Amino acid sequence: MEMFHLALQLKALNLELSEDMLVHLVLISLPNQFSQFKISYNCQKEKWSLNELISYCVQEEERLKQDKTESAHYASTSKDKGKKRMNEAVKGPNAKKNKQDKDKKGCFFCDKDDHVKKDCPKYHAWRAKKGLPELPKAK
Template identity: 60%
Template sequence: MDIDLALRQEQPAPLTADSTHDAKRDFESWDRSNRMSLMIMKHSIPKAFRGTKSEEITQAKSFLDDLEQHFAKNDKVEMTSLITSLMSMKYKGQGNIREYIMEMFHIASKLKALKIELSKDLLVLMVLEKWTLNELISHCVQEEDRLKRDKIKSAHLVSASKDEGKKRKYQNEAVKGPAQKKQEQVSNNCYFCDKPGHLKRDCAKYHAWRAKKGLPELPKAK
């Protein structure tokens, strides 16, 4: 049985005493498909997404049509709400102007999803129309000052971070005792001549000593 038969075909003519065997078979197939489709849809779709008249509908195709109209009404309500919000938005003189403008573009993107697309030029015009020339200049000056303050604040944070790193380095040096410093200095000295600046394998005196003792020459370090 094709469950979606009632969604693809119109309801056959009602049966009468003169209906043929084929007509009865077609009607029964459609009726069974219609009842199954309605049952599945009503159990699958929450009531919140359906119209109030959906319970009275007895045909699966009509049920889907009613559902589509219900969503179309909801889209219109949302559309009206978004347009109203966009038109009534006003900068209150507090916060980031950029965030305020981005919020307008965010609403415009929601309208675009509802198939109402506003051009960027129109959005820019809507932004500018909300202020007089003096207000716009004043807001631009405020925004420039805010950006400068943020830049100075960032520079202070970077400088403070560097100073903190130097401070920790000096503290670590101060914590080291004379014995530890001497040990570090000794570890950097040649183990043969006890002079800094080279390792034992590179020590000229060590090589001369080995030659004097008749020891084989060491391979040169690569």
């Protein structure tokens, strides 16, 4: 329709385009969704007038709207967000190693089994060297 109006404006300026040329310009300006429509036009022996082309374009546009399928995406979240991520991390290639670390008893700082981290002399020395305050004594 826009090209039809432009053609009328050109005609008012004594620059007239032939109807075949105008139909051709309209066809090449159609978007990619009309590719099947263009192919069917090019396969015909008869040529359409501008009014016929407009009416067929309207029909094709309606057909494309009907063929267009609507879809919705569903997303949900779990109440146990943190647990799920933790389980996913444990299931990786180091799952066995992570499981052993959880079951391990003893000091996590120096890896000795006879004490825990809060009682580790090396850990207390390290904290003192860093200038960190002493840990409170256990009751």
